[in-house]
Amino acid sequence: MEFASVKRSEDGQVDANRVATLLRAASKGDESAWRRVIDLYGRRVYALAKSRCGGHEQAEEITQSVFVTIATKLGSGQYTEQGRFESWLFRVAMNRVRDHARRVKRQAAPTDPDVIAALPLADPRSHSSPAPDLAALRAALHRLGDADREVVELRHHGGLSFKQIAALLEEPVGTLLARHHRALRKLRELIESDEAGRPRLGRGGVQ
Amino acid sequence: MTETVHPPLPAWDESDRRLATDLDRLAHAEASSAPAGMESRVADRSAPALREAPIPFARVLARSPMRIAAAAALLAGGAIALVWLNRQATTPAAPEAPVIATTDSDLDGAVAAWLTVAALDDQDPIAAELDLLYAETARLGEGFEWQTGPDLTNGRGSM
Numbered sequence: 001m002e003f004a005s006v007k008r009s010e011d012g013q014v015d016a017n018r019v020a021t022l023l024r025a026a027s028k029g030d031e032s033a034w035r036r037v038i039d040l041y042g043r044r045v046y047a048l049a050k051s052r053c054g055g056h057e058q059a060e061e062i063t064q065s066v067f068v069t070i071a072t073k074l075g076s077g078q079y080t081e082q083g084r085f086e087s088w089l090f091r092v093a094m095n096r097v098r099d100h101a102r103r104v105k106r107q108a109a110p111t112d113p114d115v116i117a118a119l120p121l122a123d124p125r126s127h128s129s130p131a132p133d134l135a136a137l138r139a140a141l142h143r144l145g146d147a148d149r150e151v152v153e154l155r156h157h158g159g160l161s162f163k164q165i166a167a168l169l170e171e172p173v174g175t176l177l178a179r180h181h182r183a184l185r186k187l188r189e190l191i192e193s194d195e196a197g198r199p200r201l202g203r204g205g206v207q
Numbered sequence: 208m209t210e211t212v213h214p215p216l217p218a219w220d221e222s223d224r225r226l227a228t229d230l231d232r233l234a235h236a237e238a239s240s241a242p243a244g245m246e247s248r249v250a251d252r253s254a255p256a257l258r259e260a261p262i263p264f265a266r267v268l269a270r271s272p273m274r275i276a277a278a279a280a281l282l283a284g285g286a287i288a289l290v291w292l293n294r295q296a297t298t299p300a301a302p303e304a305p306v307i308a309t310t311d312s313d314l315d316g317a318v319a320a321w322l323t324v325a326a327l328d329d330q331d332p333i334a335a336e337l338d339l340l341y342a343e344t345a346r347l348g349e350g351f352e353w354q355t356g357p358d359l360t361n362g363r364g365s366m
Contacts, residue, residue: 042246047238071256156230181217
């Protein structure tokens with residue numbers, strides 16, 4: 001089937017023309033085309049949601065909510081494909097993630113970086129333990145400011161180009177490049193400070 | 208010759224690249240941690256929205272045949288409203304008095320017809336006027352051919 005041939009290129013990007021074909025078919029109610037769209041983008045949206053929310057259930061719920069919104073807009077003809085689908089999709093996703101983050105903040109969720117680092121990274125059924133450096137990186141990511149974190153998550157979890165992020169956040173590309181680089185520096189400082197402080201934390205109880 | 212000045216791009220070193228690679232690995236790990244069948248569940252829940260999405264009014268209007276139909280309906284409605292308003296604003300014309308032509312041989316019948324009309328009309332001034340007419344015609348007798356009309360009142364004084 002034609003839709004099954006839509007593949008990501010080596011740099012992780014999806015063929016824009018094929019996506020446009022899928023979206024046109026999906027907007028006319030073609031369910032197989034829609035499933036292919038979800039196959040292409042579902043995990044990227046999930047990764048973004050998971051990075052912010054931590055839990056599988058919340059991440060899947062957000063992912064579902066994002067795709068229901070996209071399907072509704074596509075079905076009602078409110079979206080015209082102009083090569084900006086990914087920016088639109090991740091704008092919707094980012095809005096959902098922000099809404100979730102606001103709700104969690106109101107409910108005073110635990111923010112201890114060691115607790116966050118201990119959350120499982122991979123499928124629990126795989127019995128693979130998270131790589132220690134990635135766990136520390138995730139804990140540090142949770143301590144970044146919202147603006148820096150959004151750029152990092154859109155870039156790495158969403159897999160967007162800086163140009164797409166610029167369109168999504170409505171900011172100049174140069175500003176975002178600088179912010180991304182600054183965020184990397186902050187992350188490294190946070191990881192180093194966590195490593196330096198870990199023995200002290202160990203005395204406190206959280207290992 | 209003018210020289211365009213770009214803001215300095217951040218200078219990446221090896222540790223930046225390593226950290227970016229670690230972030231990609233972290234993102235991949237998060238994506239891989241998605242529960243089995245997640246895409247299928249998302250598709251099952253969202254696919255109905257593709258078909259059942261309500262068409263917004265603005266979108267309906269944007270479709271050419273629908274736009275023409277909507278414009279026609281709007282114009283027709285406006286015309287009906289204008290006619291109705293015009294009728295409401297116009298003072299209704301006074302009803303014309305019945306015109307009954309009689310012949311000499313049917314004078315009594317004509318008077319009887321007038322009285323019938325008067326009986327149907329509960330306006331007393333007309334009934335009184337018809338009474339007067341009846342009296343006048345009785346006095347004038349045969350050979351008189353008359354008509355009633357709005358100007359009859361004026362002529363009454365000269366009779």
